[in-house]
Amino acid sequence: MRSRFARGRHRLARKALAAAVWSALAGAGPALAKVFLTQEEALRLAFPAGVTVERRTAFLTETERQAAQKLARSENPPDALVAYYVGIRDGQPVGTAYFDTHVVRTQPETIMVVVEPSGSVRRVEVLSFLEPEDYLPLPRWYEQFSGRPLDDELSLSRGIHPVAGATLTARATTDAVRRVLALHRVIQAAGSAPVR
Amino acid sequence: MKAPSIRLAASRGCLVISVFALILQGGAARAQAPEAAPAPPPATMEDRLERLERLLAETRSELAALKSAPTDAATAARLAELDRKIDILTQEIEKMRIGEAAAVPSQERDGQYGVGPAASKVYAKDGLSIGGYGEVLYQNFASRNQSGDASDAEDQATLLRAVVYLGYKFDPHFVLNTEIEYENAVVASDKGGEAEVEFAYIDYMHSRAANARAGLVLIPMGLINELHEPTTFLGTRRPDVEQVIIPSTWREIGFGGYGSAGPVTYRVYVVNGLNAAGYSAEEGIHEGSQEGSQALAKNWAFTGRVDYTAVPGLLVGASIFSGDAGQGHVAPSGQPIKALTTVFDLHADWRWRGLWLRGLYAHTSVGDAALINQLNNFEGDESVGSRQEGWYLQAGYDLLSLKPGSRSALWTFLRYEQYDTQAAVPAGYERNPENDVRELTAGIAFKPIDRLVLKADWQQRHDAARTGVNQWNIALGYIF
Secondary structure (H helix, E strand, O other): OOOOOHHHHHHHHHHHHHOOHHHHHHHHOOOOOOEOOOHHHHHHHHOOOOOEEEEEEEEOOHHHHHHHHHHHOOOOOOOOEEEEEEEEEOOEEEEEEEEEEEEOOOOEEEEEEEEOOOOOEEEEEEEEEOOOHHHOOOHHHHHHHOOOOOOOOOOEOOOEOOOOOOHHHHHHHHHHHHHHHHHHHHHHHHOOOOOO | OHHHHHHHHHHHHHHHHHHHHHHHHOHHHHHOOOOOOOOOOOOOHHHHHHHHHHHHHHHHHHHHHHHHOOOOHHHHHHHHHHHHHHHHHHHHHHHHHHHHHHOOOHHHOOOOOOOOOOOOOOHHHOOEEEEEEEEEEEEEEOOEOOOOOEOOOOOEEEEEEEEEEEEEEOOOOEEEEEEEEEEOOOOOOOOOOEEEEEEEEEEEOOOOOOEEEEEEEEOOOOOOOOOOOHHHOOOOOOOOHHHHOOOOOOEEEEEEEEEEEOOEEEEEEEEEOOOHHHOEOOOEOHHHOOOOOOOOOOOEEEEEEEEEOOOOOEEEEEEEEEEEOOOOOEOOOOOEOOOEEEEEEEEEEEEEOOEEEEEEEEEEEEOOHHHHHHHOOOOHHHOOOOEEEEEEEEEEEEHHHHOOOOOOEEEEEEEEEEEEEEEEOOOOOOOOHHHEEEEEEEEEEEEOOOOEEEEEEEEEEEEOOOOOOOEEEEEEEEEO
8 A cells, every 4th residue: 555645745755856945944845734635636546547536425314324423433423415436447346535524633634535345444545634743643553544344443442553642633533434434334335326 | 297396496406505605605694684683603614514415415305306207308407407506516515624635736637536626725714723731630648758757748739730722823834832831720929830831833834854843842852741731641640750850841942843754753953051050969950941931042952853653553762952051150160061961862652452551761961060069059969960860661551442432541550660860970979869769650540531531540659768758649631
């Protein structure tokens, strides 16, 4: 699996070469802030060339929302409207990408979770992180989610190791991944032909 | 029968679009409302999104029903148009949720995934951020010390810390972070409280690899100094090694950089030096920290830290602080005091499933210790330690990690510490065995949620002079 910021880093490296660090400190550098990937860039990471990406939307019923909440073990049911992106090659789905925005401490983080057709996590990418970066785990931490199905082990202090100094981020991210896998399972169960 | 249904669906679609426009206008629309009517509480963005989602779902269901009925070409075209509008609205909702990351770089925009330009950057506009933490501590001391003599330590209950973080994001590059702290609740001449700014710095965020920071900064040493919120460490009290050998919360005025490359993170700063006139036998270099308050700045120091986190859950690192601390002081003998002070530490933190192991070794060397003694009229065993060192090991286990799906944590832990602020003293002076301390702490910490913690522990404190006093403690901590 490619690292979370692999493509972003290469792009940044090229830009950094074009502008010396200290001239950047004077305000001449590229604007990066805390948006690491745009949604479109993330989708390119999720699905390689040759894969057709279809944007779909599911409108969950109240029953489905409650089912997803139970599966995710979250305190609140998920939103009724779920947008997701299905990668299709040769007429067969090769994965599904979901975007989840959640509050870490007081500021939001947006991640993309790519789900295998089997229902397990393929990869997790951070798109934006508006908390201080001190609270952002390094890319390697996010790789723990790869291959994880929605089970008891997909939990902090069980299959997912916490990270010193970023417990709240680790918790929020783990909850988000559980929420996505729960939604995926509910949407799949609602019918092989999603709503849109 | 068809025509009225279509009109209903169309008007419903228009209603949805109108509602969406109203949501986007937000406050402006409220401002135009008649003043006589009592204004309802302002809806949050989440509320608005939820209402919009409900309306969309209803409209979509009605459309689906209409589509299933036989229709002529004109009706089908109108339904298709409504379908298209609903699709646009769902995309707009998604972009509002995601915020800044929904933006597409203009040079790369090709519409391949149907993602348009950002409609909203709601989060980027939230310049001000507020957070904080606090801890209440009760300490109960044994009536007798290690030798069996009467102890003069008094039991105490205090609001040890109440802290407010204030941050402001000026733009995507420049961010202000501050921590304003009250210790022991009341700041008055007859109370022991203090009001302090623990840090106040400006970050310039360039990239993950290289960023700049300047202001009153936390010295990047050890495991506690930078991460000292009560929910981030076990024990009612911070480890003494990280209060005495590493004088947390240690901060100075300075500037430098920070970032990460692969599994390595770093911070490097140049800061004002310590003030050796504040050194003592009991507290080591602790009172040499100038805390950004009219700090003597004749001497400056370098401090830096490197951490390695290649394995999830494992952090291994080292840090250093080195610089003269004489600050222009001259000993009574007329000799200028340089007082080169170097502190370094090695640390590790490992979390695996419910297990949490932590260890640290810290070492301090102080030059011109004899001259500092002369400056402060220290004699005999009052000498500043020319070498000070300490270490601790801690093991904890979260019992509730055994319970699938638990959002709470119940830690049990054990910590052993050893430190000596006079591991070595200059010739002509003596060590005070009271400063050679060994401490064992055993306790529990219950976190019903991540941001609240209730702790209780027992501490056995021994020193080489046999004057140590045991204590047990209870603490309540919160962060927000």
